[in-house]
Amino acid sequence: MRFSKLFVPTTKETPKDATLPSHAYLIRAGFIEQLGSGLYNFMPLGKMVLDNIKSVVKDEMDKAGAQEVIFNFITPSTFWKESGRYSAYGKELLRFKDRKENEFILSPTNEESAVEMVRNKITSYKQLPLHLYHINTKFRDEARPRFGLLRGREFLMKDGYSFHEDEEDLAREFDLMHETYTKIFTRLGLNFRAVDADSGAIGGSGSKEFMVLADNGEDDIIVCDKCSYAANIEAAKRSKKTSKAQKPEFNMMSKFHTPNINTIEAVANFFKVDKFYTIKAVIKKAIYEDKSEIVVFFVRGSDELQEVKALNACGALELEDASIDEIEKAGIVAGYCGPAGLGENINFYIDSELKGERGLICGANEKDYHIIGFNVLSFKDSRFKDLVAVQSGDECLVCGGKLSITKGIEVGHIFKLGQKYSAPMNANFLDRNGKSVPFFMGCYGIGVSRLVAVAVESKHDEKGMIWNKELAPFELIIIVSSIKDEEQMKFGEEIYEFAKNLGIKVILDDRNERFGVKMSKFELIGFPYAIIVGKGLKDSKVELITRDGLEKKEISISEIKECIKELLS
């Protein structure tokens, strides 16, 4: 390809809302353009990167035995009513009517369509397993689209759905997909971790997220410094925490007057004990489909409540902060709430690590009083849930290593769905015993268009983007310094043709522009390598620049072809 023919509308203006390098660079370099909130067109260079990603994803999915299909983007609402998600899915699900007043949705994901494609067609365990996937447009009407392609509304996703005769075969496919995703993200040159994850709105019995480590990531990931353990903070576990701080000695449980001592810090100071030995109450308003109520979560004073864990504990759709009014109305004394003697009419949960702990301090459920020497003994098992946010420095549950927090961007998510969709949608088959049972399903997603931005987030510098060879729209750019110099142009054309014939993705910068302009475009766009054909040609030399690090090397023209071969073919 000749640069003079390519549509690369670069711009010096960075959009106001572009707070991330990927967002700013992709627009400035003419890869994408914004059409509306969360809506982006792909221009030729962006489309090429997208195609490169798609072809890696397709290649590995096919190798793993999955079969590509197309589910309609416009889906009749009937299927989503069968699964129950038509009403349960929030405002992100765009619902509309056609000219005949029939209801439809713009697919944000395709579990229902996949079930519909298979039910009544696969009727026996003999036809299983089956894995269908597609790479197609999705729409989620995000409340706050942001970060360019990272949180858009219309986007490209690879979503796959597998069907199995039992949990065991589902587990086999889940592991195969774990392996396949690892191959995909490795080929894409990304620094990623597969982490334990919460299953969220998709649901199911187990899931793993693939996270690319990036400073600008929206997600907190817990990683172990010794073993391979990694988890999204929403799902992270740790060894039961201990403390080296002096444990307070109380002879017996008793009520203590603590006027105006209504924060954990104040309590620890007042009693001169470490916060570890106190119990903190976090009071929330839980929203259910048909009601809302106050729920109290108790964790150690030294811990923080993890909101998604809390949400899963009480099974609500959402948690909101509770107002003082609402708290008091529920019969709770704000600032002095504790598990000891809290009415059974109040819904509360206690972090599992507190189970059986003795000699703690907590609120007395009476203004200006705390209880000391409290033992966490007399609660039924269902009150105890994993509620805490793992912290940096906590111990790994697997190996005892040190955990730390790092930032990540989700690029893939694999789920064991089990019968969550097949059961309500009556998608059954005859198993080995001749019994009609719903399929065991898995689902597997990759954010294809998001990956364009993620690749930039994970590798760039202050001058622009840095693509790896597999993703780059072109692997090599030949920059002819002055196209009016016939010698330069001739030699540029010669090595351009040479590289092209080797099957290398190469572009010739034959534009009538100043050398500085050409260089800064190369740096901004971030092709992996550039060969500069300039004044040095008189001395039989050209320059090779590696974009990653911008290292320059003079190379004799007698050696340049060999050098191109070695680097890129």
Added chain:
Amino acid sequence: MRFSKLFVPTTKETPKDATLPSHAYLIRAGFIEQLGSGLYNFMPLGKMVLDNIKSVVKDEMDKAGAQEVIFNFITPSTFWKESGRYSAYGKELLRFKDRKENEFILSPTNEESAVEMVRNKITSYKQLPLHLYHINTKFRDEARPRFGLLRGREFLMKDGYSFHEDEEDLAREFDLMHETYTKIFTRLGLNFRAVDADSGAIGGSGSKEFMVLADNGEDDIIVCDKCSYAANIEAAKRSKKTSKAQKPEFNMMSKFHTPNINTIEAVANFFKVDKFYTIKAVIKKAIYEDKSEIVVFFVRGSDELQEVKALNACGALELEDASIDEIEKAGIVAGYCGPAGLGENINFYIDSELKGERGLICGANEKDYHIIGFNVLSFKDSRFKDLVAVQSGDECLVCGGKLSITKGIEVGHIFKLGQKYSAPMNANFLDRNGKSVPFFMGCYGIGVSRLVAVAVESKHDEKGMIWNKELAPFELIIIVSSIKDEEQMKFGEEIYEFAKNLGIKVILDDRNERFGVKMSKFELIGFPYAIIVGKGLKDSKVELITRDGLEKKEISISEIKECIKELLS
């Protein structure tokens, strides 16, 4: 690929609304399934055909210098308001609102998006020409979706948009696309014609349709038996028609009493003249954006009015049949309407071929009277328009050859848009004279998913589909007659591996099914070739079946590999 692993949910049931072979076969063979009215999912075999079509289209578009992009499917209404199509486009345009009450459309085509991508980025003639295309989902909310993929609502289209500095360069690109489309449809193995076309709702100054000739086509195409002239009947021209019938001789124009003679047939009988020498009035109600009125079209008694030509003549949005009431209210005498003495307050048009003709018979605009010896002389030029439907047997305007009518299905359409979109959307550039002018644009569409069905319509038999090599999901199927016969299975595997290593798209039917079932599936699906490994293997023979014609040939196993090579590699 092994057939036992492939998801091919064939069915014996033909959907009730499947009146066309392509519709019935694609569903019965498990290529597609219906999800709702005009909505079809593609299953693995269907997806493979679609990908084969896409890759031919992309290959030829890229060779022609066009660049692939992605326009959003969800388009903000603002752009369509700028072009004026938000209100002008009918109910096929699906309009909806997002959670913030912003208006959007589901793109049925992307002229506006293309203009938006280029304006303010291309600023000088030096950056022209430019051709951007994409292959993506479209939605048209058809009033009556039918014929399976031929008239669906969600479909896949390749649409390209080119930008030029003048009409001349646009004409060059138009010709290049004519050539490119010819290459594409030739590679797809289709029997097609490029025909002159009416530009319809997209508009512009000239257009050509690519029509695949097929008995079940929705379109009438006029073709010449001598030269390459071909046109959609909506745009077809002919040599001025003459008649060998005896011309009536009238000494002078006069009114004649013709009681109850109010049809052309009756008039011709009454006067004992050929209908060719009479003038017929076709009276319509023309609907404009802001009004409706009665319009009269005059053609020879031996001709038929072509509705699209009539529509273009009067510039209305739509033509409806007029009721007797409406006709009389307009001051027209039904059954006796003629151009002679028709009030100037009535809007009427006369077919161009009648201009200057003498001695005709027409209505006298008075009940029970006709005029004889009428000369079509005293009308202003703007009354004369091409109004007639070309008929089988008419003479070719280009070469004098005989024209005939054949049926076709539209698969591509290329348009010279000129400044129809760039002008209202203020998409300007500086031309060679430093003047700011709107881009000259072309647009070029191919119905990609429709082509899957068209290929079937154009080639099939009573047993099923017949794919050509380029389109077929697999070019060759190796059918092992009995998989329990080790010899058969071993030889089947051997030639399967052999063909695979040659890069041939090959599938091994290793299913535990009766031979008859395997054969009928091969015939229904329509892979180009089958090799049957059966009982003949004992005598060192296999059978080669060519799907087109179902011709069978015994081949020695020592020759089969050479035979595969010759046929397919």
